[in-house]
Amino acid sequence: MRINKYIAGAGYASRRKADELIQAGKVKVNGLTMNEPGYDVVTCDVVEVEGHKLEASEKKVYFAMNKPIGVITSVTDDKGRLTVVDLLTDVEERVFPVGRLDYNTSGLLFLTNDGDFAYKLTHPKNRVDKVYRVRIAGNISKEKIGKLRHGVDIGGFVTSRARVDLVEGTRRSNVLEVTIHEGKNRQIRRMFEAVGYGVEELERISIGNIKLGHLKPGQYRKLTQSEIEYLMDM
Template sequence: MRLNKYIAKAGIASRRKADELTINGNVKINGIVSKEPGYDVVEGDVVEVNGNVVKVSNKFVYILLNKPKGYITSVNDEKGRPIVMDLVTDIDERLYSIGRLDYNTSGMLLMTNDGDLAYKLTHPKHHIYKTYRAKVTGYLSNEKINKLRKGVDIGGFITSKANVKVIKQAEHSAIVEIQIYEGKNRQVRKMFSAVGNKVIELQRIAIGDLKLGHLKEGHYRKLTQKEIEYLKNC
């Protein structure tokens, strides 16, 4: 099995990230640093990533977590902030987030040890819409909504077309649902900022046809087989 596929199946990183780890000297085969992404792992090989022995698991786990604000989606945080794995207490497998939510954003986060699926769902060529509900400052005029729908400059990057719907417009704020398929860092916040509105609260409520529903904040559930098949066939 090709090294990057082995690392992905072990749930450590996507194949692309596994290649980066290998080239950077973070991978050892049988105790020796290997910088060959094309290496074929054979039975009996001991693979280490960042000093930890990794093994391919035949048991894949897929969960949907309602991430609260104040949690990091990384597996660890150098600043000592809470991480989402702190909320997943009864699963032995090492899980990784599919995509990210920033520290101040809450809502739907998919987690798995299936590296191939994680890679597929985060690759730019797969246009899987993510739906966010945002509370923003100020008034959202039709002109601003049209700009968001067509794409805005968020700092050297023009966003693709988005679906935007105002749920409620108050005197000094608005509640909006926005669907995007890209995943640039803090993209939704930057998009609203580009049209002059600041995001006060942000929650992801759906990924594709999968919805957060009434799952309580800080809680999680395992995906159904139907949901898993849906993600694999997106």
């Protein structure tokens, strides 16, 4: 089994994150630092990641969380800040976040120990729709909404077409819902910066047809079997 898939299958990280760990020299096989991302793990191999020996795969678990503002989307943080994993107070399995929400962004986030599930949802080819509710200062024009819909340059990358709907608007602020399938770093904020607006509040309210619902900030729930199957089949 390819080493990134092995690491993901052990519930340590997604395949993409596993590749980053390999490139950073944080993966060892039989005591030797692994620098071959294409290495195939065999039964007798001992694989360590960041000093942790990987054991047999745990039971797969899947959670939806309302990530609060001021929490890091990570398993650990070298600055000692609170992470989304810290909020899972009654979860015994080791899990990791699927994708990322910025420190100052709230909303729907999945956590799991299933690397294949994470891969399905984060790989660009799968084009999973994500809906964000955005509050900006000021009153945005139809022309600038049109630019957002058709794609804008956010610094060396032109975004794909997006759905952008004005939900409520006053002279002082506007609330919009934006649907994208990409996941570039700070993409929504950079899109609005590209048309001259700063984002005051940003919340992800759905991924595919899974909605944030009534989860309060910091709360989480298990995904249902039908939700898991839907997301895996997208």
